[in-house]
Amino acid sequence: MRTTDLLTMGQVVERSGFAASALRFYEREGLVQATRTTGNQRRYERSVLRRLAFIRAARNVGLRLDEVAAALATLPDGRTPTRADWTRLSRTWRQRLDDQIAALSRLRDGLDSCIGCGCLSMRTCAMSNPEDVAAARGPGASFLPAPLRSPA
Ligand code: FES
Known part of the structure; x- marks a missing residue:
């Protein structure tokens, strides 16, 4: 993947509405992933926006963070939720x-x-x-x- 396809933390903050501190927290909790530049700055794949949207929706429903993590863990290879995933998971909510x-x-x-x-x-x-x-x-x-x- 080209580095120009990756988003900076500032871009993710702006597009997702989450604070930088929340992104760092979710990364520590394993809910989102970031790579690092040689200067140790975080870079995110664009799919992180959909993953963050999923997290926000789940939290709005009232899921605890461990429940959100468990839901995301049902996705193979840490995949970002697809439409079908969303349908399956949200049905249980x-x-x-x-x-x-x-x-x-x-x-x-x-x-x-x-x-x-x-x-x-x-x-x-x-x-x-x-x-x-x-x-x-x-x-x-x-x-x-x-x-x-x-x-x-
Ligand atoms: S305050 Fe609830 S019944 Fe009196």
Whole structure:
């Protein structure tokens, strides 16, 4: 590949919208690759832009960085996601988004009963104890570490 086909960090920053620090971080995490010039400056293949677009989309869906890395690792030889790859990978994210939307809807609906209340009761408040998850943890201040719950 000719060096003129490669992008400088500044070009990638400008075209992708990612900060240089983010590019360096993603390189350290193995999500993108860069070669070095003899002067030790980073150079990127143009395909890095598509890879960064994939990372941004995945992060917008709420994937953790390790999940993004795992998704990219399913591509052979570190390939940049093709349209077919994108379709396959993003299909698995739909359920995740549906679950997030449902959770937010429950949160919104619970807010109605909290407006003007302010009790933040662990027993009854849907905002401070959604779906009464505290009940399954047993009586008392169940979110405190066990040593702090026991009488001294
Ligand atoms: S603040 Fe009282 S029910 Fe949520």
